[in-house]
């Protein structure tokens with residue numbers, strides 16, 4: 391253990407533990423299809439040995455340690471997402487809240503314009519390819535709502551079940567303070583459910599027709615993109631305040647909320663929104679509302695106006711930059727950093743997106759939501 395003392399570097403110790411662990415790597419990451427596989431032991435050992443001999447202040451050492459730090463953070467986040475909750479569900483699902491929510495969240499008027507020919511936002515190209523679709527089959531549209539000067543760019547697969555009008559209507563009903571934390575809206579045919587990927591909300595099959603799924607996916611953005619903590623590197627559902635309030639309730643909202651704390655936060659947010667928006671509140675439809683009270687009241691207190699209809703946008707995430715639809719070149723980081731064609735960037739709330747935070751899969755939980 392002498393080399394650990396030599397560097398006096400806790401991260402190195404962490405990394406070495408990771409190196410020597412014989413098992414799956416981090417389960418949440420930015421490269422779909424690879425992050426559930428166990429890393430090569432040979433590569434890991436080479437890295438360990440290399441790090442042990444590199445001078446501490448060499449640029450290579452610093453770069454490698456930065457990478458290792460982000461892997462370690464992801465590993466902890468993945469562990470949190472894999473942790474099933476042991477509180478019983480108050481009801482099997484939250485279907486009983488959907489109609490009240492849609493009835494009390496009116497649409498926001500919007501106009502559309504076609505995207506630049508031959509181009510597509512980098513995120514949409516990535517998602518289309520990751521889901522086995524041809525980016526050329528994506529219909530890319532600017533959607534501008536009356537409560538925001540800048541459009542959102544929607545990417546709808548030509549065979550998607552919800553029409554563009556359906557998607558426009560649903561997203562316009564989501565409180566603008568939640569839309570602020572959504573980068574792109576996407577819809578694909580086939581598959582099931584929906585997920586949030588680095589601030590993009592991605593729907594499959596008919597999921598984009600159910601309003602509470604929009605609220606759930608937008609709630610993930612609030613949590614994973616730092617809307618409440620103010621820092622996109624710190625998820626709200628991992629904070630002491632959230633966990634302490636969770637600990638004071640006997641139940642979670644439904645079976646899906648039991649999946650993990652990230653999913654629980656999203657479901658409790660659906661409850662919180664219902665309670666605020668629907669006359670009679672959650673107690674009007676759920677006599678045991680008190681069994682979730684600490685959780686949904688905490689969302690209401692901490693998310694504040696963000697989950698209430700009204701107001702104007704203050705966008706937190708700029709859309710991903712344009713790339714060629716047909717090019718097979720790998721995207722570069724500049725596509726993330728380059729602003730969208732029309733995005734003004736005139737917002738006090740803009741932040742670096744947490745591109746790696748996603749709910750696509752946690753390896754152990756098979757389905758998308």
Ligand SMILES: [Zn+2]
Pocket residue numbers: 585606607610653656749759
């Ligand atoms: Zn979810």
